[in-house]
Amino acid sequence: MSDFSILATDGKARRGALTTAHGVVNTPAFMPVGTAGTVKAMLPESVKATGAEILLGNTYHLMLRPGAERVAHFGGLHKFMNWPGPILTDSGGFQVMSLASLRKITEEGVAFRSHIDGAKIMLTPERSIEIQHLLDADITMCFDECTAFPATPEQAAHSMRLSMRWAERSRKAFQARPGYHLFGIVQGGIYRELREESAKTLTGIGFEGYAIGGLAIGEGQQEMFRVLDFTPDFLPLDRPRYLMGVGRPEDIVGAVARGIDMFDCVMPTRSGRTGLAFTRRGELNMRNARHTDDTGPIDPECSCPACRNYSRGYFHHLIKAKEMLGPMLLTWHNLHYYQELMQGLRAAIAAGTLDAFVADFHAQRAESESDRSAD
Amino acid sequence: MSDFSILATDGKARRGALTTAHGVVNTPAFMPVGTAGTVKAMLPESVKATGAEILLGNTYHLMLRPGAERVAHFGGLHKFMNWPGPILTDSGGFQVMSLASLRKITEEGVAFRSHIDGAKIMLTPERSIEIQHLLDADITMCFDECTAFPATPEQAAHSMRLSMRWAERSRKAFQARPGYHLFGIVQGGIYRELREESAKTLTGIGFEGYAIGGLAIGEGQQEMFRVLDFTPDFLPLDRPRYLMGVGRPEDIVGAVARGIDMFDCVMPTRSGRTGLAFTRRGELNMRNARHTDDTGPIDPECSCPACRNYSRGYFHHLIKAKEMLGPMLLTWHNLHYYQELMQGLRAAIAAGTLDAFVADFHAQRAESESDRSAD
Numbered sequence A, B: 001m002s003d004f005s006i007l008a009t010d011g012k013a014r015r016g017a018l019t020t021a022h023g024v025v026n027t028p029a030f031m032p033v034g035t036a037g038t039v040k041a042m043l044p045e046s047v048k049a050t051g052a053e054i055l056l057g058n059t060y061h062l063m064l065r066p067g068a069e070r071v072a073h074f075g076g077l078h079k080f081m082n083w084p085g086p087i088l089t090d091s092g093g094f095q096v097m098s099l100a101s102l103r104k105i106t107e108e109g110v111a112f113r114s115h116i117d118g119a120k121i122m123l124t125p126e127r128s129i130e131i132q133h134l135l136d137a138d139i140t141m142c143f144d145e146c147t148a149f150p151a152t153p154e155q156a157a158h159s160m161r162l163s164m165r166w167a168e169r170s171r172k173a174f175q176a177r178p179g180y181h182l183f184g185i186v187q188g189g190i191y192r193e194l195r196e197e198s199a200k201t202l203t204g205i206g207f208e209g210y211a212i213g214g215l216a217i218g219e220g221q222q223e224m225f226r227v228l229d230f231t232p233d234f235l236p237l238d239r240p241r242y243l244m245g246v247g248r249p250e251d252i253v254g255a256v257a258r259g260i261d262m263f264d265c266v267m268p269t270r271s272g273r274t275g276l277a278f279t280r281r282g283e284l285n286m287r288n289a290r291h292t293d294d295t296g297p298i299d300p301e302c303s304c305p306a307c308r309n310y311s312r313g314y315f316h317h318l319i320k321a322k323e324m325l326g327p328m329l330l331t332w333h334n335l336h337y338y339q340e341l342m343q344g345l346r347a348a349i350a351a352g353t354l355d356a357f358v359a360d361f362h363a364q365r366a367e368s369e370s371d372r373s374a375d
Helices: A044-049 A059-064 A068-073 A077-081 A093-099 A125-135 A153-173 A192-205 A221-234 A249-257 A267-273 A305-309 A312-320 A325-351 A354-366 B044-049 B059-064 B068-073 B077-081 B093-099 B125-135 B153-173 B192-205 B221-234 B249-257 B267-273 B305-309 B312-320 B325-351 B354-366
Strands: A004-010 A013-020 A023-027 A029-031 A055-057 A087-089 A101-105 A110-113 A120-123 A139-141 A181-186 A209-212 A241-243 A262-264 A276-279 A282-285 B004-010 B013-020 B023-027 B029-031 B055-057 B087-089 B101-105 B110-113 B120-123 B139-141 B181-186 B209-212 B241-243 B262-264 B276-279 B282-285
Touching: A004 A325, A013 A325, A023 A029, A029 A325, A059 A068, A059 A093, A059 A120, A059 A125, A068 A125, A077 A087, A077 B312, A087 A125, A093 A110, A120 A125, A125 A139, A125 A153, A153 A181, A153 A192, A181 A192, A192 A209, A192 A221, A209 A221, A221 A249, A249 A325, A249 A354, A267 A276, A267 A325, A276 A325, A305 A325, A312 A325, A312 B077, A325 A354, B004 B325, B013 B325, B023 B029, B029 B325, B059 B068, B059 B093, B059 B120, B059 B125, B068 B125, B077 B087, B087 B125, B093 B110, B120 B125, B125 B139, B125 B153, B153 B181, B153 B192, B181 B192, B192 B209, B192 B221, B209 B221, B221 B249, B249 B325, B249 B354, B267 B276, B267 B325, B276 B325, B305 B325, B312 B325, B325 B354
Parallel strands: A029 A262, A055 A087, A087 A139, A139 A181, A181 A209, A209 A241, A241 A262, B029 B262, B055 B087, B087 B139, B139 B181, B181 B209, B209 B241, B241 B262
Antiparallel strands: A004 A013, A013 A023, A101 A110, A110 A120, A276 A282, B004 B013, B013 B023, B101 B110, B110 B120, B276 B282
């Protein structure tokens, strides 16, 4: 059984729909990140209003605070945070490695100390799956080790094979229920043979969807696209493909053309909090003095509340004055921009005009008035 | 001409309506504070949704950043901050004394240094009125010196008489236009004779409304109520009376019963940002550990989004995790509580049942489950 339908294709790109216990996700989809049970600076109804259909929650943060058992006591993450739609949770593996201290990886799992209170904690595939079950995730991710970049072929192979053994344990620990999905994560660094081996191992186990992990961690867009030129071909056509932690608008456009269906990234939300606004003509830094007296909107073609009701000069003021309304409205604008981009990509694939859409996307950015890149 | 209509009275309390250039304000009214061109952590449409009809803007903050001339360039404060309704601005006098450094008061005005960049600035009655004109305030306040507490009768008299001379200069500097009002400010500390002298001086000049200044600055509720027992009697019945910077719910209830029509205070917004929630049964501190596992709402009888959609445990989590959504929703709840209180007071005055309303207000608080006072 697959709850994933492919409604149209255009080259390698796919326009699909994934049914989950809490609703349907139209793909290609971008998932705003709700790290600690909230998409920072946004009411959930505002996130919904941007067009988002699915959120990402972070297992690592939620297991530490408020705790997975506590979220279950509140009826699961949907009820706790007032988001009735689909939720995907990561496995905690990536953030244990980037945020926790005194990490020790063994075959069993990862022992670490909480970055909040120093508590000693063990995270294993079984516990990660249990936590995601307690959170009531519609899409659960296998516990894996995100292979570092750079890594030698030997390091990447060693790391990937550990993740594959953990994927098998994750599959066994997962309780199958209608509308609840477990995704495997392809690792293997930048190496074609390792990506192929990983994909074959995972498809041998069998998952409802497949993520591509270990990218957008320093290898650069060109190298990422090279890996995305071959990795999706190792995966079954009829299952959703999720590129973890990506990315900038231009990364998403390039990845969709290479057959990716799902994305998540903190960029629109995090950038919004620092005063950066994404537009079809590039990124604007509202802190820049050139916006001080500008009575025009961030993007005259954008229909979000930030662009309909406020001037660039007002945002410049809010950011300078450190007023919360700046992050609130710029986060809204950026999520709206990302969702509009996804709607455009979905419509273009359905119409068979993705090439023209991509050309237009790059042409608009070439007329850029960008203040600086989002890096 | 007066744009103030008294629709009903109950004892000294009045149910009125004040017409301004940007709309009607039903009184008794509570004005949320939008210090720097935004009610902190709130979209203006959310402020409106709480029932607020008029905001307060701060001349001192706005003159320093973004600057009054700049706000005028953006079409005035209403347009700049996307609040189409009435706005009252203070004169800057109070905050110059509490926030600026190297202050020097002369007959001419106050010289000071900006707390933002140290710039040397002179604020006079004429400049204060000009700034409020540039901001396009519906209600402009006379420039005054808020007499300190405690003050000897001599100090209070000296300070009050300076404010009266400044009130006369403010009146002369103010450009009369339909729907735009200038309010005088009664000073005189805790001294009946000085309050009477100040009120007589102001009514001799003639203003569209009268504020009572120099209270809620350390004298305590009992002493404030004592001053409010006689001061409103010195003011014309047919003009609105505004008690500046007040206050806690119980202060407002007591002041309305003594004939006050308008209020402003940072308490609901500032408290919301620190995790404090006002309820009819007292103030709750959402940081308190007893809320950790509580699946119930802040106030089951409250219809605001914070109480309809979220648990106390969720707010405890948001505050502990320092998530912006906590201040956003708690500010909304507190403003909703304050506006519901004002609606209740207005309805009770109209029905002639204010005594019963006040008794019920205190009875509900006596069954308090308060975590701590809002002080």
